[in-house]
Amino acid sequence: MSTHQTDDDMGWTPTWTQAMTDFRGADDEPPFDDVTVRMTVPASIGGSRVRVELSNLFGDGTVRIARSAVGVCGRFVEVSIDGQSSFEIPVGASRWTDPVDLTVSHGDEIVVDLYLPQCTPYTTANGFTFDRSLPGDFVGSRAFPLERSTPVEADASREFPAPNTGTNTGTAPGSEPDGNGWSLPPGGPFLRTVEVAGAEAKAVVVCLGASSTALGWPQYTAALLPADAGIAVVNRGIAGNRIRLDAPSTAPSWGRAGLSRFDEDVLETHGVTHLVIAYNSNDWSLPGRVTPLDEMPTLAQLIDGYRDLIDRARSAGLTVLLTTVTPLAPDLVGDPCREDFRLAVNEWIRTSGHQFVDFDAAIRSEADPSLLEDTYAAPDHTHPNVNGSKRLAQVMAETLTDGATSSGPTKATSTGPGGRGVRGH
Template sequence: MFVAAAALLAAPLLPLPAAHADAPATKATTKSGTTVVGTAANVGTAANVGGTPDTGRAPATAEQRRDAAQSGHDRERDSKGWRGTWAASVQPPSLTLFPNWSREGFKQQSLRQVVRVSIGGTAARFKLSNRYGSTPLRVAGATVGRTAKGAAVRKGTSRALTFGEEKAVTILAGADVFSDALRMRVKPLESLTLTLYLAEPTGPATYHMSASATSYRAAGDLRSDESGEAFTDTSVSWYYVAGVEVRGGPVGRRDGVVTFGDSITDGLASTVDADNRYPDELAERYAREGRPRSVLNHGISGNMITFGTVGTGESGVDRFKKDVLTEAGVSTVVVLEGVNDVGLSEIPGSQVPDVSVEQLVAAHRDIVRQARAKGLKVVGATLTPFRGAMYFSERGEVKRDALNEWIRTSGAYDRVVDLDRALADPADPDRLVPAYDSGDHLHLSDAGYRALAEAIDIDSL
């Protein structure tokens, strides 16, 4: 879902290079000591960026081969004990909804970002993404520390990250990379601060538009600056960071939950830096009951299940494989998506073509099929009320009602969460309960996101 419809509708339908999506990742280490990660098709080019000839790729060590397999997102890494604890779906660089740094990128700057994990462990590793980059991304160095206030890191907790035992890494266009394991005891619901030093021009940045969290930028190499005082530039997007995994918890446990959808899942309009998105509230419920459980947020504001745009990411059907099926330790996915398809396709002059109920149903069935092929339980959530929203129409409401009835009664999903009824105003079931309405009649308030999380039977997950 979205705030600025005019900007959103100006975004063309999204063209994506197929080679970036599915080619297996490989890795090499150059003579200059830079780890290089990318697709098999272009690893030679990346090695040359690091300062060695295309034919001069160093033989991979056993450790490097292991990391390369992990950066290829093979779900078999579950057996090595890694489990997802935080995630964000990445998007192409865009200025669609609000100002951010994705189009300009970074040069000789330190980028500091805060993430709150859902479960803990005795080691952690961070996933960086250059999925939508057009050139190799060089990260000159990175540190992780325990979050203090704002951009500050708790004194004495900052630790260097490595990649293939090197401090620097070059990530090829279209590729992702995991850092080496960092021995660090992480608690459930703990906030961690990641700082990247980007010395060379990055070009436009792969990012996550609506973070509902503050990111910080400063000139120069400030990886080790724990005070945070120099980080005066701020943004409410995340850049390059796409996931955090931990290990050292219950052996062989595979019970993580992925929440998948649009801005209702993303938490748009929730209080910034308060971690009040509904997936956060869900993780807090598990923690309060003494059974912390991984809850991963793969929502993108403005996202549609049938179509993709530059500003709102690939369609739900297309990104499901990349965002959900690559996650470690997951057993269940909750799907809440389709109202943007309904609303945007009803706006006169929209670049989004008319979306029928049949197309929406087909897209939901496709996601169910993908999930079950990987052995995941699939929970379908009905679309929440939106009467009064800027793209509401009576024709769109008919589509929403029809899709919701299909979700409730078709039996396509393993379980159903009826958010339509849980969040509807009894006086007008097509509207949100006023206390749950952020004010735009579409997105939820903090109380609304909490009510959404409470509407889910966590035992059924």
């Protein structure tokens, strides 16, 4: 398998990632000015050294970071770039911090603190939850004074859950108190990747998708895998994302299409060995409702998009897994055009000869397979709730540990809510 590493980065493995997207002009978060941003992310694989990638891909101005640190289990180490503790990230660029000696274990929470001393717009970001301090530099502080704010509430009237207002308590996926509510994974501004060195990874699995992926099943999958499995599972999902078309100008945070960002978010992930293509219905559920109707693809065009992603991944030596498309929103089920489209996409995924994991069977209703099982449905009955994300993680973890991380041909297995096995090809 190709690992896409150079001599300079040999030995580094991503333990957590997110796909960066464009929040310019959005009102999700006010600018940062003399505040510390704290992001607490789960480690999917351990190591003895750490470095982080900071991105200003969509900024209109330079991002200045006056001080920063990485922490694990209460121990913080200040980080630098080129030996400088205060540094800048130019417009359109990403920069790696210098490595620091810090032991990380599978499942640890890694804390990344960034002190932003001057007015810095919330532009290049993703994720749903992070902490914003009261005014001041609190990098590495155990007593982190949170700015007063109101709790995040997902708005079921929106097509996609709102990507964050910076008000979380820093908890990683798996610690949510209510499994029936929204799963809001950690993330935040400017932080694109956390990598570790010092432990050999047997596989690096990149999960490319839209909102259901962004909501966190890849992180839950990583948490379910045994520490000695040596499998890193990282998230490159973006809420609202599509396979074929970039985000409309009215909603740039939905990101560039999977085909557009493939090289950046998949092939540039160090050590990548596997790709999971886990898109939902945005390509055909948005046109005519949120975007122009003429953006509606034919089934052949959408399948060509899948094939393009598969071919590019295989050309790079990657093993590819597809996931079936989970049920649509209840109001769309009554539209036979869109529901028939979903069924046709799933039929192709199940019969095309490609490895797949049957997410649809895992969380659909037994009584009405066109709908999500209530146990697994978020308030909008379109996205998985915490229980649903964990269920998807369960079937994915079973697949990865049953041999899908080998380089040879494998069969992916999923189980529906009633325990019916569904065999992939």
